[in-house]
Amino acid sequence: MARKKSKFVEQVEDINLIPIMNLVLCLIPLVLFKTQLVKIGMINVSAPKVGPASTKPQEEDKDKKPLGLTVALSKDGFLLKATGADLSTVFEGQGDASGVKIPMKADDYSNKDGDVKKVTTYNYIELYKKLLTLREMYEDDKLLTLTAEPELEFKFLIRTMDIVRYQFADDVKMNTIAELSEAANNSKYKRVEEEGEEGDAQATSTYKPLWDQVTFAIVQ
């Protein structure tokens, strides 16, 4: 005779998650306290030069003479100087033997709420255009020296470095600082393909440098 199936079903209890939950909830504030939500980036700077920029003519061949480009920040704007060239002849009708001045510019500033107002700020667009012209003339030069008035805040130097290091793509509009800012934020830079080393067929793509070796002038 067939045996009757037992109606008894073993009841399986759910896992008690409450102790694990307690542990996890204790871990969250601990990790939250230790973690940082702002993303930290780095800007590489070459070893600084000590002393004022040299004005002595160099005895090397004129064609090989380095440009020795310096961007000085003051409360009135930028001053472009070069030890290896007379910039007033490069940018005809602008500046003198001491360099080319790029005065501050009134530009639209939109705050977080979207309100737009006029502020006077550094003319980053003009600086970029001038540096691009110099890049085309002095292709082998890479070093740019930054200097500033003693009272000038560090954040302005960082902003200037953001502009001078890479070339923007050709389609980037540069009518206002906001347009330039948007291009920089979205990394709309020109790209160059670099061939891999021998045996490494893979080519890498990097941003096209403008004046990417930046250093600070140490002035006594």
Add this chain to the structure above:
Amino acid sequence: MDPRKQQSIDAWLKQQAKAKSRQRRKKELPDDGGVTINSLMDAVTIILIFLLMNFSTDPMKVTPHEKLQLPLSTTMLNAKEKTTTLTVAADGILVDDKPIVTIKNNQVDTSDATSLTIPQLKDHLDQVVKQRKELATALKQNFKDIITIIVHGETHYRLINKVIYTAGQASFTKFKFAVVKGGQLKQSI
């Protein structure tokens, strides 16, 4: 059939029917009204993993506060390696999170205003370099003369000048400046 027997059978059947309907009703009711923590557990685990990932991938940690507001930048370079850090906050200079000198109104409290070197900082950096060189020799590695400088955005250039010069005197030749990524120029003119 005996009417008594019939009555007792009817009563028993009624009882059975009542018991069955009671059981059925019980099944239809929700379990016990308790909170289901499974979904909460899932959410909390995801948050924990996210935080742990953030925590473990950053070789350098900077906690911005009132006296240390890092400048914004559009740089794409990340902090890849752990190096000696020199922090210039609004109220002091720290090396590897150890306070070295205090700053008041963008000037080092004790140093000579005309000198480029900050003596206390130079002494401390010399010690750090010595220790690092000994460690590198023991581990048969090369000493890395890289220093990461974390600067408060409103620090004056004069002070930065002094700090860089002093670090250079202590045989550091490669400088990295820490910034907050994704800064917009227009928001910080």
